[in-house]
Amino acid sequence: MAHILIVGGAGFIGSNASRYFLDKGHDVTVVDTLELGAKENLDSRTHFLECADRDMVSRSDIGTPDYIIHLAGSSSSPMFKEDLKGSYANNILGHASVLEFAHKVGVKKVLFASSSSIYGNIGGALHEDMHVTPPNHYSVTKFTQEGLSRVFSFETGLPIVGFRFMSVYGPQEEHKGKFANLISQFVWGMQAGKSPVIYGDGSQTRDFTYVDDIVSAFEKAIQSEKAGFEIYNVGTSESYAVKDVIALINEALGTSIAPTFVPNPIGGNYILSQQSSLEKVAHELGYRPTVALRDGIARLIEIRKKTMRPYRDLSY
Ligand SMILES: NC(=O)c1ccc[n+]([C@@H]2O[C@H](COP(=O)([O-])OP(=O)(O)OC[C@H]3O[C@@H](n4cnc5c(N)ncnc54)[C@H](O)[C@@H]3O)[C@@H](O)[C@H]2O)c1
Known part of the structure; x- marks a missing residue:
């Protein structure tokens, strides 16, 4: 049994993930500002900590999780039209604060949400090693999270896995x-x-992907022995x-x-x-939609x- 911290866990993907891991017998702590997510999404077995500001893991009572699934942030491109600076700060500084916290308390691995939107209009089957030019502010922050994570993992040894989710429903x-x-x-x-x-x-x-398949990719990444930094598509292909x-x-x-x-x-x-191309995630994590x-x-x-x-x- 592991202690899993889900940052942004009152949101769509996070609340589905929480329920799955609780059903598997794990302890789940959720940190969320509730700026978009909802308390009604949370299973009663969840240990819920509301954070009042955008420093995602500022609460001192989080404890020491084994794994962090970081899904918090400004989760859609139109949000950047409503609050450009706030959305950039939320996604990039917030991501840095989660990684610093993870390193400080010694978690085993951080999983986080990147996005397939960074591929823009490349077309055809999308591979993780393609050269990308993120087409909007939202995808720029996701691409930056990836770069930040790669360097952070290299400097500290913290294993970090980023997922480029396709369209999740x-x-x-x-x-x-x-x-x-x-x-x-x-x-x-x-x-x-x-x-x-x-x-x-x-x-x-x-590439419409049912949320349960996203959650199964989280579980595969937690179970994987792979260290360092990796990026994976998750979709249906x-x-x-x-x-x-x-x-x-x-x-x-x-x-x-x-x-x-x-x-x-x-x-x-x-x-x-x-x-999506799922070659990499299938080969390295054994993920199948x-x-x-x-x-x-x-x-x-x-x-x-x-x-x-x-x-x-x-x-x-
Ligand atoms: N849903 C999709 O199709 C999809 C596709 C690609 C990537 N993603 C990414 O997956 C992640 C989760 O997406 P979702 O659809 O569940 O979105 P969501 O908006 O439902 O969940 C995000 C949660 O983060 C919370 N939050 C925002 N800022 C916060 C902060 N500073 N501290 C703590 N909590 C904060 C919100 O209240 C919300 O509950 C996001 O990062 C999103 O960009 C989603």
């Missing part, structure tokens, strides 16, 4: 509202009979057009709601295609039907 994303994954927002809206709004002609693709996702949601809901197509308001930085898109959508809708948790707002 699943339950407990209602707190993110307009910042949530497209699938979540489409499901919430379509459950209320609202037509989903698609930018452009809907041929843009994403399959790519679906956004318009085809609507058909799958209609199928699962038993509805036939037509999407509304609008000119793409985002412009040149909008990502047109996304598909297990949830096909049709099944993940059906699972999410089943959970939604039971809970019907209110969501914040939609981006359309």
